[in-house]
Amino acid sequence: MIMKQLISFIRKEFYHILRDKTTMLILLGIPVVQIILFGFALTTEVKNTHVAVLAPTNDEATQRIIDKLNASAYFDVVEQIHNTNEIQPVFRDAKAKLVVVFEDHFAEKIRHNGVAHVQLIADATDPNAATSFSFYATNIIAGYQQELMAETKNPYQITPEVKMLYNPQMIGAFNFVPGVLGMILILICAMMTSIAIVREKEKGTMEILLVSPMKPIYTILSKITPYFVLSCVNFATIMLLSVFVLKVPIAGSFISLVVVSLLYIFVSLALGLLVSTLTNSQQAAMLISGMALMIPVMLLSGMIFPIENMPLPLQWLSNIIPARWYISAVKTIMIKGLGMSAVLKEAGVLLLMSLVLVAASLKKFKVRLE
Amino acid sequence: MEDIKQHNPAKVIIAENLTKKFGKFTAVDNISFEVEKGEIFGFLGANGAGKTTAMRMLCGLSIPTGGKGEVAGYDIETQTELVKKNIGYMSQKFSLYDDLKVWENIELFGGIYGMKDAEIKEKTDKLMQLLNFENERDKLVGSLPLGFKQKLAFSVSIFHSPKVVFLDEPTGGVDPITRRQFWELIYDATSRGITVFVTTHYMDEAEYCDRVSIMVDGKIEALDSPKNLKKQFNAKNMDGVFQQLARKATRKAD
Amino acid sequence: MIKYLLKKEFKQILRNPFLPKMIFVFPFMVLMVFPWAASYEIKNLNLSVIDNDHSTYSHRLTQKIISSNYFRLTDVSPNYDKALKSVEKNESDIILEIPAHFEKDLVNRQGTKVMVSANAVNGMKGGIGMTYLVSIVNDFNMGIVQELMPVAPVGSSVPTVQIDSQYRFNPHLNYRVFMVPALMVMILTLLCGFLPAVSIVFEKELGTMEQINVSPVPKTTFILAKLIPFWIIGIIVISIGFLIAWAVYGLIPAGYFSTIYLFAAIYILTVSGLGLVISNYAQTLQQAMFIVFFFMLVFIMLSGLYTPIDSMPEWAKWIAAFNPLKHFMDVMRSVYLKGSNPLQLTTQLLALIGFAVFFNSWAVLSYRKKS
Numbered sequence: 001m002i003m004k005q006l007i008s009f010i011r012k013e014f015y016h017i018l019r020d021k022t023t024m025l026i027l028l029g030i031p032v033v034q035i036i037l038f039g040f041a042l043t044t045e046v047k048n049t050h051v052a053v054l055a056p057t058n059d060e061a062t063q064r065i066i067d068k069l070n071a072s073a074y075f076d077v078v079e080q081i082h083n084t085n086e087i088q089p090v091f092r093d094a095k096a097k098l099v100v101v102f103e104d105h106f107a108e109k110i111r112h113n114g115v116a117h118v119q120l121i122a123d124a125t126d127p128n129a130a131t132s133f134s135f136y137a138t139n140i141i142a143g144y145q146q147e148l149m150a151e152t153k154n155p156y157q158i159t160p161e162v163k164m165l166y167n168p169q170m171i172g173a174f175n176f177v178p179g180v181l182g183m184i185l186i187l188i189c190a191m192m193t194s195i196a197i198v199r200e201k202e203k204g205t206m207e208i209l210l211v212s213p214m215k216p217i218y219t220i221l222s223k224i225t226p227y228f229v230l231s232c233v234n235f236a237t238i239m240l241l242s243v244f245v246l247k248v249p250i251a252g253s254f255i256s257l258v259v260v261s262l263l264y265i266f267v268s269l270a271l272g273l274l275v276s277t278l279t280n281s282q283q284a285a286m287l288i289s290g291m292a293l294m295i296p297v298m299l300l301s302g303m304i305f306p307i308e309n310m311p312l313p314l315q316w317l318s319n320i321i322p323a324r325w326y327i328s329a330v331k332t333i334m335i336k337g338l339g340m341s342a343v344l345k346e347a348g349v350l351l352l353m354s355l356v357l358v359a360a361s362l363k364k365f366k367v368r369l370e
Numbered sequence: 371m372e373d374i375k376q377h378n379p380a381k382v383i384i385a386e387n388l389t390k391k392f393g394k395f396t397a398v399d400n401i402s403f404e405v406e407k408g409e410i411f412g413f414l415g416a417n418g419a420g421k422t423t424a425m426r427m428l429c430g431l432s433i434p435t436g437g438k439g440e441v442a443g444y445d446i447e448t449q450t451e452l453v454k455k456n457i458g459y460m461s462q463k464f465s466l467y468d469d470l471k472v473w474e475n476i477e478l479f480g481g482i483y484g485m486k487d488a489e490i491k492e493k494t495d496k497l498m499q500l501l502n503f504e505n506e507r508d509k510l511v512g513s514l515p516l517g518f519k520q521k522l523a524f525s526v527s528i529f530h531s532p533k534v535v536f537l538d539e540p541t542g543g544v545d546p547i548t549r550r551q552f553w554e555l556i557y558d559a560t561s562r563g564i565t566v567f568v569t570t571h572y573m574d575e576a577e578y579c580d581r582v583s584i585m586v587d588g589k590i591e592a593l594d595s596p597k598n599l600k601k602q603f604n605a606k607n608m609d610g611v612f613q614q615l616a617r618k619a620t621r622k623a624d
Numbered sequence: 625m626i627k628y629l630l631k632k633e634f635k636q637i638l639r640n641p642f643l644p645k646m647i648f649v650f651p652f653m654v655l656m657v658f659p660w661a662a663s664y665e666i667k668n669l670n671l672s673v674i675d676n677d678h679s680t681y682s683h684r685l686t687q688k689i690i691s692s693n694y695f696r697l698t699d700v701s702p703n704y705d706k707a708l709k710s711v712e713k714n715e716s717d718i719i720l721e722i723p724a725h726f727e728k729d730l731v732n733r734q735g736t737k738v739m740v741s742a743n744a745v746n747g748m749k750g751g752i753g754m755t756y757l758v759s760i761v762n763d764f765n766m767g768i769v770q771e772l773m774p775v776a777p778v779g780s781s782v783p784t785v786q787i788d789s790q791y792r793f794n795p796h797l798n799y800r801v802f803m804v805p806a807l808m809v810m811i812l813t814l815l816c817g818f819l820p821a822v823s824i825v826f827e828k829e830l831g832t833m834e835q836i837n838v839s840p841v842p843k844t845t846f847i848l849a850k851l852i853p854f855w856i857i858g859i860i861v862i863s864i865g866f867l868i869a870w871a872v873y874g875l876i877p878a879g880y881f882s883t884i885y886l887f888a889a890i891y892i893l894t895v896s897g898l899g900l901v902i903s904n905y906a907q908t909l910q911q912a913m914f915i916v917f918f919f920m921l922v923f924i925m926l927s928g929l930y931t932p933i934d935s936m937p938e939w940a941k942w943i944a945a946f947n948p949l950k951h952f953m954d955v956m957r958s959v960y961l962k963g964s965n966p967l968q969l970t971t972q973l974l975a976l977i978g979f980a981v982f983f984n985s986w987a988v989l990s991y992r993k994k995s
Contacts, residue, residue, distance in 0.1 A: 022906070026914045033922060041940035042931045045748060049934060091792055092962055097934070115784045124791035125961045127799050128663070129932055134789045135755045142762050145785050149769075155733035156772055158765045160758045164744035164751075165711065175746045195910060283822065286913050287642060295654075299661045304930055306749065308668060310661050328714075335745045336712060429838050433994050450994065451840055459838040463831040469639050470632060481628030482839050510639075 002218065009209075009222035016196070017226050027192070027230065031184045031238050038176040039246040046132040052079040052096040054087070061107035061116075065144050069100070074136045087121060097123045098133045110148075166251070166335050173246045178330035179303030181238055182323040185231050185261070186268045186297055191289035193227045193272030198285040201276075220365070224269050231265050251337030257330065260343060263350040264326040270357030271322070277364035297323045325349045380407045382534050382565045383428060387437035390423050397423040399588035400437065405567060405581075407533075408560055412579030413569040414608075416616060419585040421569040422462065425536055428567070430454055442533040455483070458527035458535035458564075462542065466523055468512030472503060475511055476526055483530035497525055517548035521555065528559050535559065537568040541575065553578055576608040584615050591615050625841065629849035637853055643819070651811045651861055655868045658807050659800040666752045672699035672707040672716035679727035685738075685764050689720070694756045704741075711743050718742045718753045730768060793878075793961045800873055805956035806929045808865035809891075813923065813949055816858045816892045818916050820850055821899035824991075825912040837993040847988050851896050858892035859885070878963030884956065886966065890976045891952040897983030898948075904990040923949040948979045 017024060051069060055062040069075045079095060081087065090096050101119040103109060109116040120137050122130035149157070167174045200206040200223075209219045242248040250257060271293065279285050298304065300314060301323035307315055318324050329346035332338050340347070383405035390398040398420045405411045415421045426432040428441055430450035439446040442456035466475045473494055480490040498504050501521055506514060511522065520540060528535050537556075541549045553575070556566055568579070576582050576596055583593040592599055592615060596608055603611045637643050671689065675682050690697050699716045701707040710716040721739040729736040740757055744750030766784065794801050827833040836846060862884070869875040877884065899916060906912035926933075926940065927949040933941060944950045951972040958964035966973060 020908070020911065022911045023914050026918050030918060030921065033918075034925075037922070037925050037940075041936045042925060043748075043935050045751075045935055046932075047935040088792075092964060092968055094958075110785070115786055117786045117788060119788050119790060121790045121792055124794035124797055125957050126802050126932060127791070127794055127797035128802075130791055130794070131797060132752065134791075135752065135759065138759060138787050138789070139755055141785055141787055142759065146762075155735055156730055156765070156769045157735040158730070158761060158768070159735070159737040160761050161737055161739045162754055162758065163739070163741040164747075164754070165708075165741050167744035167747055167750070169747075171747055174744075175748075199910070282909055283826075284642060286910075287646070290917075299658060305662050306746065309663050309666075314657070314661050331745055332712075338712060342712065431834065431838055431994060451842075454838060454840040457838070459835065461831060461834050461838075463834075465831040465833075465835040467632065467636070467832055468830075469636050474632070474635065478628050478632050479835075479839070482625060482836075482841055484625070484840075 006218050006222060009219070010225045013196070013222055013226045017230070027188060028234065028237070030187070031180065031234050032241065034180045034184070035177070035238060035241045035246065038180060039173045039242075042176065046074050046129060046136060048076050049074060049098060049129075049133055050078045050096040051075045051098045051100060051137075052081050052087075052090045053077055053100045053102070054081050054084070055102040055106070056104035057102075057106060057108075059105075059107040061110060061144075062102045065100075065102075065118075065141055068140050068144055069137065072136070072140055074133075075140075091123045097129070098137065100137065166337070171246075171248070173242070173248050174335050175331075176303075177238070177242045177246065177248050178327045178334065179301070181235070181261070181330060182264070182301055182303055182327045183294070183297055184234050184238065185265055185326075186271070186293060186323055188231045188234060189227055189265055189268030190272040190275065190293050191286070192230075193224060193269055194275035194285045194289055195282055196227070197223050197273070197276035198279060198282050201280050202282055217362075220273065224273070227272070228265060228269060231268075235261055235265075248334065250334050252333040253339045256340040256343065257333050259340070260326065260329045260333065260347055260350070263347060263354065264322060266354040267322045267350055267357060270354050270361060273361040274357055274364065277361055296321055300324065302327050322350060322353050325353075381405065381440075382407045382409075382442060383411070383567060384440040385424075385428065385437070386439065388424065388427060388434055388439055389436035390420075390427060390432065391435040396588055398427070401585070401588075401590045402437075403583055403590060403593055405534075405565060407565055408563060409580045410556065410560055410566045410568065410578065412576050412582040413567065413585065414571070414573070414576055414582055414612065415569075415585035417571060420588040421585055422538055424585070425538055425567070425569055429457060429459055429536055456533045458530070458532040460523050460527040460535070460537045460540050462538045464519055464523060466511050466519070466526060469510060471508050471510055472514075472522060473498075473507050475522070476529060479526050480529050483532075485530055493529065497529070501525060517544050517551075520544055520548070521552060524552065524555055528564055531562070532564065534565045534567060537566065539570055540568065541570065541572065549575075573607070573609040573612055576612075582608070584612060586615055626845050626849055629841070629845065630852060633849055633853045637857075647815065647857055647861060648864065650815065651808075651864050652868065654807055654811050655804065655865065656872065659803045659873070662803050662807075663799045666749055666756070667694060669695050669718055669749075669753045669756070670698040670716045671695040671757075672701055672710050672719045673697060674701050674704060674707050674719065674721040676724040677722050677726040681727040681730060681768070682722045685722065685761070686720075688764050689757065689760050692756070692760055694753075694760075708741075711741075716743075717749065718757060720757065731772065733772075801875060801961060802957070804869050804873055804875055805877075805960040806927075806953050808862060808869070809927075809949065809953045809956050810924060810929060811865065812858055812862055812888070812892065813895055814920060815861055816854050817895045817899045817920055818913070819857075819899070820854050820896045821903045821906075821912050821916045822909065823850055824900060824903035825906050825909050828907075829909055843988050843991050843993065847900060847984070847991060850900060851893065851984070854896045855889070855892050858896075859888065862888050875960065877960040879959035879965060883959050883964075883966055883969075887952060887955045887959075887969075887973070887976065890973075890980050891948060893980040894948045894976060894983055897980060897987050900987035901983055901990055904987065904992070923947050926950065927953050929953060945975075948976060951975045 053066055066077055070077045075098070079090065081090060087099050090099060099121040101121065103117045106116045118141060120134050122133045124130040200209070243250060275285060275288050279288060300307070300318040301321050302318070303323065307318050307324065310318065325346040329343040332342050381404045385401055385403050388398060388401050389396065401424060413421050413425065423432065427434045428439055428446055430446055430453050434447060441453045444452040444456070446453055470478070476494050476497065477490055480493070498507050506518065511519065514522070524537065524540060541552055544552070560566055570576070579596065581593070581595050582599065583590050585591070592611070594602065599611050600607065603614050605611045605614065673686055675686065689695050699707065699710040701710065704719070704721060707716070707719045711719065719741040723736065723738070726736055738761060740754060742750040742754045791797055866881070898919065902915050903912055906915060926944045926947050933944050933950065936944065955969055955972050958969060
């Protein structure tokens with residue numbers, strides 16, 4: 001009897017959602033768009049940076065270095081300038097982000113004095129990019145130097161052999177996909193659920209439900225179920241896109257991934273529930289979910305900005321954000337290829353969070369009824 | 371109240387074969403009628419008969435699918451903005467601003483209809499006295515009880531002395547005493563020369579109108595004074611008239 | 625007529641329980657917290673060292689790396705497998721393995737190698753960490769060469785290219801200097817995009833819209849009355865931003881405030897216009913909020929706030945060109961850090977004016993008093 005009632009309520013909830021095609025489209029579309037953007041457009045890698053060169057004496061050494069810079073994917077030499085007055089305008093007019101200044105009589109100085117100077121002037125408006133430019137340029141010039149030394153047959157060569165672990169091609173997506181998962185799931189589960197519940201409260205139909213012979217717990221269950229299903233759909237979508245379009249492999253156990261994701265979904269649903277008990281207006285529910293959930297998730301979960309760089313107080317704050325634990329677990333499983341045993345800590349934290357949140361919201365819910 | 375007043379023959383509302391279709395569904399089916407200045411014209415019908423749709427066309431809120439209409443001498447399709455300058459409107463759903471005070475709502479709509487500040491202030495004072503709202507003047511409209519709100523909404527709709535005022539189910543959900551007070555306001559308005567076009571599904575209110583039209587399934591099935599209609603249908607009251615017409619509709623649908 | 629509508633809008637905003645607080649608290653919160661969290665700086669890389677040589681040279685190399693301040697020694701392992709475990713546990717980011725005979729091979733003029741393995745889950749972090757480590761190794765190499773090479777007359781010593789790095793506009797590489805102006809743009813966008821959008825849909829849902837539609841209020845007047853309050857709010861918000869930037873971060877624009885205000889004024893119109901357009905098409909509050917949210921997300925992602933536009937593929941750059949946020953962000957950063965003036969920013973100016981006109985005209989045209 002109760003099952004039947006429950007199912008009919010769940011069906012009603014589905015109708016609500018399916019009939020608002022616009023919102024549905026957006027909910028299903030956001031992950032796709034994000035994956036595409038993150039996968040193909042967004043990267044912190046330095047590429048095709050415009051470089052201007054100032055070489056008072058154009059000789060074979062400067063030319064070789066310029067060619068090497070051009071040949072690399074990082075830089076495009078776009079302009080030759082002729083005196084130091086032209087440097088500032090190059091930056092002001094955004095013609096280049098890096099200016100390479102060679103000493104005069106460069107090749108000659110190397111031959112005769114054994115040393116010549118190069119100045120790398122970077123536009124440090126974006127300090128991170130600037131340091132990248134400097135380092136990559138430095139490395140390229142160092143490569144030239146190694147060539148020189150090889151030509152002079154240097155027996156004291158220390159050759160570094162490098163290996164990139166887990167993500168040999170340094171695909172940015174590897175780092176972003178877990179973040180996208182974390183954000184989408186909490187968006188759907190927490191934000192949408194809280195808005196749906198509050199909407200019923202606003203319209204007054206919640207009272208009807210509460211007056212019905214169905215226990216409040218079942219009302220809540222019926223509200224949560226469609227969003228649970230929607231999150232699973234999105235999870236599957238993101239996985240499919242990541243594996244087949246972005247070529248991000250699931251190196252570890254898929255089952256562990258699913259388990260951890262389910263845990264996270266529970267936490268998010270519980271969060272949504274809690275938020276819905278806090279307010280009676282849709283606008284407020286959306287604002288709270290937006291402010292208190294989305295923004296901290298984007299910022300402090302490690303989704304975009306690495307946690308280890310943050311000042312300590314923010315790192316502690318990051319610990320109470322469920323997304324942080326989930327994203328870390330996903331990275332470990334998907335990309336490092338490890339199994340459940342490696343993410344016990346994260347799983348434990350998520351489990352604890354979900355229990356606490358569910359208890360809190362049930363309590364608040366009961367209080368409201370009295 | 372049953373006597374037909376001597377009207378000025380000027381026609382304030384003219385509807386000619388007005389039709390509104392939504393896809394395959396015809397909400398308003400080829401209706402034609404005229405309303406004279408100073409009349410209280412009742413637009414009756416069951417829910418879903420097409421009353422509100424028809425009214426919205428006359429107010430310039432909805433584009434007719436077919437037919438023509440004229441309100442206050444202006445064409446409802448080609449001179450909509452001129453129509454709007456000369457009418458007042460009170461919708462079914464309360465549509466004053468809950469988060470503005472009583473006097474602020476009045477000032478807003480007075481200003482929108484081109485009244486000068488001095489005039490607005492003067493008339494507001496008068497209105498507050500008339501409605502006995504002096505204590506409510508500074509209250510947020512959202513905090514008023516429903517009856518007050520309805521009276522206020524009506525007063526705002528005629529504040530700028532329009533030629534016609536359209537009222538859509540103005541007394542819904544309100545107690546009988548407040549309803550009576552409301553109709554006193556309506557009479558007051560007509561005595562000042564404002565034509566009142568009112569839709570309702572309260573059949574007793576039909577008795578208060580000069581003439582009444584009854585819409586069934588998008589068509590006008592009857593149009594006359596309440597007295598004549600009761601004679602025509604051999605009914606004791608307007609409710610009886612309506613029942614007969616409504617029964618016709620269900621039978622047609624069979 | 626517009627003065628009455630404006631009075632109404634302002635009163636409603638001020639009486640709203642949330643809005644006024646949001647307008648002040650939100651910028652404050654974002655600007656106080658974000659800049660500290662938002663940084664891609666790579667520092668404190670955790671290093672695991674496998675020293676199979678235990679020689680003077682191997683110790684020196686390790687010392688040099690640690691004293692560079694980029695790396696912290698968090699693990700010393702006897703073999704690669706153990707070192708890898710520390711990476712798995714996220715205790716180390718990068719492994720350096722020094723082979724046995726490291727010193728001996730160098731002294732015997734045999735040349736040698738080192739193995740570097742970096743955790744590339746975060747590709748950029750791995751790449752940069754690798755680059756740092758390799759450049760330190762190279763530097764160490766140069767030192768060794770100078771030491772071991774027999775002293776010779778000038779001209780046959782090992783050729784060296786001395787590199788000197790200089791950073792313009794932000795010599796201390798302060799990431800906050802970069803983020804704060806960009807964040808102000810983001811805050812402005814969120815507030816001035818969301819709020820007008822919500823405003824019209826809300827009136828639609830309540831029913832007060834109908835009362836306005838049936839009145840002689842012209843479309844343009846109505847839209848203007850919605851725009852102007854948010855325009856003013858936007859200017860207030862950006863001024864608060866300036867205040868916080870100065871008080872908390874000591875940031876003052878290298879250029880003129882008036883330049884920023886000029887562009888801000890146009891930008892706010894653009895974003896509000898877009899919000900109003902969405903509002904005209906959405907049926908419910910929820911729809912409006914979600915559509916705006918979607919646009920904001922895409923705009924913010926493709927604006928250069930998080931990742932540089934230059935690194936994007938062509939098609940993404942094209943989309944970014946149509947992103948008003950990107951243009952305004954360029955302006956903010958250029959004026960704050962480089963001191964640019966409007967003449968140097970004509971592309972952005974024209975783009976923003978174009979967008980403002982486009983969106984607002986669309987808003988007026990798509991606002992239907994009749995249906």
